[in-house]
Amino acid sequence: MMHPSSLPLARDLLPVIRAACLEAGELALELFRPGEKTVARTWSKAGGSPVTEADIGVDTFLHIRLAALLPEAGWLSEETVDDALRLSRRFVWVVDPIDGTRAFMAGSPDWAVCVALLEDGVPIAGVVHAPASAASYSALRGGGALRNGEPIRTSGVSDLAQARIAGPKPMLDALARQESFVAVDKIPSLALRLTRIADASIDAGLVSPDSRDWDLAAADLVLSEAGGRLTTAEGGPVQYNRESPIHGMLVASGVELLAPLDKALRRMRESQPQRS
Numbered sequence: 088m089m090h091p092s093s094l095p096l097a098r099d100l101l102p103v104i105r106a107a108c109l110e111a112g113e114l115a116l117e118l119f120r121p122g123e124k125t126v127a128r129t130w131s132k133a134g135g136s137p138v139t140e141a142d143i144g145v146d147t148f149l150h151i152r153l154a155a156l157l158p159e160a161g162w163l164s165e166e167t168v169d170d171a172l173r174l175s176r177r178f179v180w181v182v183d184p185i186d187g188t189r190a191f192m193a194g195s196p197d198w199a200v201c202v203a204l205l206e207d208g209v210p211i212a213g214v215v216h217a218p219a220s221a222a223s224y225s226a227l228r229g230g231g232a233l234r235n236g237e238p239i240r241t242s243g244v245s246d247l248a249q250a251r252i253a254g255p256k257p258m259l260d261a262l263a264r265q266e267s268f269v270a271v272d273k274i275p276s277l278a279l280r281l282t283r284i285a286d287a288s289i290d291a292g293l294v295s296p297d298s299r300d301w302d303l304a305a306a307d308l309v310l311s312e313a314g315g316r317l318t319t320a321e322g323g324p325v326q327y328n329r330e331s332p333i334h335g336m337l338v339a340s341g342v343e344l345l346a347p348l349d350k351a352l353r354r355m356r357e358s359q360p361q362r363s
Contacts, residue, residue: 097212097227100156100204105214105225107152108200111145112218115185115200119219122194129192137188142166145184145200153180153202160204163332165301171330179205179328183301186215187276196220197275199282203304208328213305215278224282224309232312234286241315241341242287247351250344253280254293262293265358266351281306281339285313291340291348300332315341320356322349 118127118141127139146166154162157180161173164182173179180202185191187198196219203213215224224239226232232239244250251269252259259270271289274280280292281303294303304327307317317325320336322345340348 093206093211094229097204097206098230101212101214101225101227103156104153104202104204104212105216105223107149108202108214108216109218109223110152111148111184111200112216114148115141115145115191115198116218117141119191120194121196121219124194125192127192137192138166139185139188139192141191142185142188146182149182149184149200149202153182157204161328163300163328165299169332173328174330177207179208181205181210181300181304181327183278183305186278186302190275195275197279199276199278201278201301201305203308205304205328208326210304210308210327213308215282215305215309217276217279220279222279222282224285224306226305226309226312228308228312230312232285232309234282239286239313241284241310241313241343242290243314243341243343244290245343245347247344247347250290250340250348252291252293253283253289255295258293258295261355261359262351265354266347277302278306281310281315281317284315284339284341285310291338291344294334294337294339296335298334298337300327300334303327303334303337310339315339316345318345320352 127141129139160178161176183201186201191198199215199217203210211228248267251271253271283289317339
C-alpha cells in the first residue's frame with residue numbers, strides 16, 4: 088500500500104519516467120521496420136526466447152536513467168541478470184525494454200516499452216509506451232490513467248456475450264466451449280493487451296501461465312486506474328517483487344465483467360481433463 092509520503096514522489100517521477108520511455112522508444116524505432124523484418128541483430132536467450140540489440144540498448148538506457156532518479160530502488164528487468172537485493176528494497180523499478188520482441192522483429196506495431204515503480208511490491212507509477220502505435224499510457228496509483236494525455240476508462244460491458252476478449256487461441260477456444268463472446272486476435276504485447284482493456288478497445292483478456300512481473304506491472308496499474316482488474320485464476324490480486332517473478336494463469340477485464348467471466352472460467356477449468 089502506498090505510504091502517504093510516497094504520493095508526491097510518485098507524482099513527481101511519473102512525467103520523468105514517461106519522458107525516459109519516449110526517448111527509449113525513439114532508440115528502438117531506429118531499428119524497427121514497419122511491415123518488415125527488423126534490421127537489429129537478433130539471437131536467442133537460454134530457453135529459446137528471442138532478443139535483439141534494441142532490447143539490450145533500451146534496457147541499458149533505462150537502467151542508467153532510472154537509477155539516477157531513485158538510486159535506492161531495486162531493479163528487475165527482462166534483460167538484466169536478477170539481483171536478489173531487490174527483495175529487500177522498498178522501491179523497485181520493473182522494466183520490460185521491449186514487450187513484444189517477436190512483434191518488433193516482424194515489423195508489427197504491437198510492442199511497447201514498459202516501466203513500473205513498485206513500493207512494497209505494489210505498482211505506484213507506470214508507463215506503457217507503444218511508439219510504433221503512437222500510444223502512450225501512464226498511471227499514478229490513486230491518480231487515474233491516461234492515454235496520450237487523455238483520461239481513459241474500461242468499456243463497462245457486463246454481458247459476456249458482447250465482450251471482446253483477447254488471448255492465446257487455446258484458451259479462447261476452451262472458453263468458447265462454455266460461453267459465447269467475441270474473440271479478437273491475440274495482441275503480441277501482453278502489456279498492450281491490458282492497456283487496450285483500459286482504454287476500452289477490448290473488454291477482457293486472458294493470460295496463459297508463465298508471464299513475468301515485467302510484462303504486467305506497469306499495465307496492471309494502468310488497467311486498475313482505468314476501472315479494471317487483473318487477477319489470478321482464483322480471483323486474487325497479482326503480487327509483484329516475489330523471489331520468483333513468474334505468474335500462473337491470469338484474467339483481466341473491467342469490473343463489470345469480473346463475475347460472469349470468473350463463472351465461465353471456472354466451468355472451463357472444471358471441464359478440462361484432470362491429470363493423474
